[in-house]
Amino acid sequence: MEYADLLIENHGKVAVVRLNRPKAMNALNDNMMNELGHALRAFDQDLAINVIVLTGSEKAFAAGADIAAMAQYDYQETYGNNYIGRNWEHILDIRKPVIGVVSGYCLGGGCELAMMCDFLIAADSAKFGQPEIKVGVTPGAGGTQRLPRAISKSKAMDMLLTTRMIDAAEAERTGLVSRVYPAAEVMDEAIKIAQGIAEMPVSVAMQIKDCVNQAYEMTLSQGVAYERRYFHAGFGTPAQKEGMSAFLEKRKPDFEGH
């Protein structure tokens, strides 16, 4: 499938989806978000793909929602036509792991989209910020909710109120990203990490993702009970038989098709 605002690559069981509006720093508009939802759903249903990598360009993961488009909107176009809700959150329905890889600017809606990924790997060029206040609006895709959960209330309020950008080192220190690599190496490293995950049983990867996401929605005891059901059910699956036999037989497990 060809997209106007995305580039797609395949690396074995890993699909790479690249945001691609280079003239506008990958500003996120309706078409791109519609295409992103379509591409993510297609890979989620593709039995040949186990892991999805979402990235942008060297200059920008995305410099925010498209201000040129938004500037024209009124209340009817936003509330009435469900701006953001209509096409930004398909990524939250994806069951397979989605790794975000951030180089350059990751601002406003770009940072909010990145935070909807399962984990983030950054280039040393990455810059994260929530400058919405400067264009006269609050964040609208979860910035005030996911950022404090990710990096603490104090850091989040600082970024949201002052529009200060944090660099990759601060993003790693505060837990927003899990790893940082030199810009020239980040994609190769991220694909290697994704391919490592893609060798694991995809069903278990999806269950872990589901459990971790529930941690944000449930009490601790509800979450542990939720996890326990998957754990017990795992003993009825070929992945558990293969994984544990391979360990005892001192060989590499083969989770193909699990």
Ligand code: HXC
């Ligand atoms: C539309 C954008 C854009 C954006 C950059 N561009 N960001 N267009 N929407 N969010 C465009 C510029 O207009 C310019 O187009 C081209 O990309 C290159 O940008 P420059 O500003 O010339 O580059 P530079 O000087 O290097 O500065 C880079 C930048 C700056 C620091 C990222 O562009 C910037 O501050 N952008 C806006 C960041 C922002 O405020 N994001 C939050 C948006 S609100 P031309 O045609 O002039 O060459 C938001 C709300 C989310 O995201 C709420 C719901 C999800």
